[in-house]
Amino acid sequence: MEEKNKEEKKIPFWEEAYQNLGDVAFSSKPNATLREFEHLFHKQSAVLEAGCGEGQNVLYLARQGYSDIDAFDLSENGIAKLKRLCGIQGVELHAFVADLTKYRFERKYDVVMSFGTLHFVEKEDWKAFIRHAKENTSQGGIHIMQIFTDAVPASEDIAPFAVGLAKDGEIRELYRDWEILQFKSYVFEDEHPNVPRHLHASNKIVARKFKI
């Protein structure tokens, strides 16, 4: 029975790349929106990335001199790889394994970001995470969130895991009491080894907490 359960347990495709130092799961470059809005941060900004994977975004910030970075992911392989990459690149950040559905904020952040991760938990869980993240963001702090929507059906590579696809525009509603610096709704083509070319529908939001 245990054997059967093991067989049935699906493993997401990125885990293989997380296990190999020489492979790149998604991109070795930081997210373009992070680059676009980085001018709003300062080097002492307290930064949190949820679902950082192998960490290309936080590694980039650490290389730029950001000194207060927390980054977590559910994947032990992803975090182990990120820690090794920190050593290789000679940078320091706090990387740890955590589940965003159970994550409890213990401090405030100036920047909270998440790319391509929130839709892998149930909708009520990613909404609760964003609510808690907003409460634990300093005045003037920035969120950058990217989530897949159901405007296009989940592709076969992620369908078993994409349990919390957003409705188009749903994430923007969660930020109606913040200043929206950017909101984008778009469809893009994607490709991974052993998976045919496919489409994802996505929302991306950059929002700033008002100063009182």
Ligand SMILES: C[S@@+](CC[C@H](N)C(=O)[O-])C[C@H]1O[C@@H](n2cnc3c(N)ncnc32)[C@H](O)[C@@H]1O
């Ligand atoms: C498509 S990958 C994106 C990784 C990274 N953000 C990037 O842009 O390269 C999705 C990530 O979400 C992580 N993830 C899935 N469920 C999670 C959860 N409940 N808590 C934290 N991370 C989770 C996966 O382990 C994976 O690293």
